[in-house]
Amino acid sequence: METKRFNQQEITEAAKILRQGGLVAFPSETVYGLGANATLEDAVKQVFIVKGRPSDNPLIVHVENFEQVKQYVDVFHPLTETIVEKFWPGPLTLIFKIKSDALPRVVSAGLSTVSFRMPDHPLTLALIKEVGAPLVGPSANTSGRPSPTQSEHVYHDLNGKIAGILEGGSTTIGVESTVLDISDPTQPPMILRPGAVTKEALEAALKVPILVDQHLVEESQAPRSPGMKYKHYAPKTTVWMVHSDDWQAAFDWATSNHFKIGVLASPTLQERFSNQMTAIYPLTDETVTAAAKGLFAGLRALDEEQVDLIFAPVFSETGLGVAYMNRLKKAANQHFFKP
Structure with missing residues (x-):
């Protein structure tokens, strides 16, 4: 066809x-x-x-x-x-x-x-x-x-x-x-x-x-609505969520382990850590609106870059941040970087 x-x-x-x-x-x-x-x-x-x-x-x-x-x-x-x-x-x-x-x-x-x-x-x-x-x-x-x-x-x-x-x-x-x-x-x-x-x-x-409703549905369970599965929206590459205070530690850890890192990166992150990023999907600004708009496109683009991990920024779960973090947590299978 x-x-x-x-x-x-x-x-x-x-x-x-x-x-x-x-x-x-x-x-x-x-x-x-x-x-x-x-x-x-x-x-x-x-x-x-x-x-x-x-x-x-x-x-x-x-x-x-x-x-x-x-x-x-x-x-x-x-x-x-x-x-x-x-x-x-x-x-x-x-x-x-x-x-x-x-x-x-x-x-x-x-x-x-x-x-x-x-x-x-x-x-x-x-x-x-x-x-x-x-x-x-x-x-x-x-x-x-x-x-x-x-x-x-x-x-x-x-x-x-x-x-x-x-x-x-x-x-x-x-x-x-x-x-x-x-x-x-x-x-x-x-x-x-x-x-x-x-x-x-x-x-x-x-x-x-x-x-x-805060209930997340396991793979074996039937959801009442689309988008309720525990893991969803995921690229093939493993995704980790990074809190704003943990970026330095996350990049230092990745560098010490010789990992290739793709990043959904705001202008500030690009300016601070570009030399430690293997691949970048640029977000237009620092806001959750930009992060939400770029999330899925960024995960797809970075998935094609043959990196070992994808880092994505964490936002406060208020307003649009609730929807953004809902999708990101599922894409990352609930995994945050922990220093």
Whole structure:
């Protein structure tokens, strides 16, 4: 199979493939998604096969608008309207209990709930509209590896396995959406996966406490939401997390052991330690926003440099730092450098 690169003028062609049961990757503000028509069971099954994704890991359904969700859901949390008004389109996925047999069971991995998101990307919204049906859209990569934030990442992992990729440039956020469970109208909303829409932002907008599920799922367990596995997003090269006060010790240790080190490096790190780095993925500045945007692309790039270890900076787990550290900890299999 030849994987075609579609541009904005070719959305109609890409949509036709999806209507007929083919797979087309699409851009979003978070990461690239692997699109299949959510109403076609065989197409959705192909997503799991192509990614090598465990069948117990549910998928997110991408919609054009909230009206599309109402085709599949008839009982809503009382906060739903406010949440949708304030955060859609955007990097927030909402879990609803769906009508019986409203979507193929493979979409939900057999659960009674389904995750929905309205992405904030004009090309993908136009694609969904042209298809006339919602699209499942897990990250368009080999399962367990760093998520794709550029179309080139998708092509690297899935060339020859899918029909096409809708080109949308680099993603702007770089980590997957926040997943908020509002499937039980009698319970407070609960974050199952952190993302760019933070607990603080939700609480400020909704004026209610937001719960956070801290449970990490082992490989043998079935998750309630994508992104809950204990180890995930990992390159082949071992990743270690480094606290800001430990960089000197980390580089001295690596040098004394003659290890080749790749680094997700801020401008300050590049200035201080460039002579001790074998390979560098430059972050644009010192902020967690830059680190989150560059995380997956950096892990992928450094994985190609034949280094022994990848060092990545630790950030405070507040705001976007919660989502960044959630992904980094899984990529590093929870391993911090210890002086």
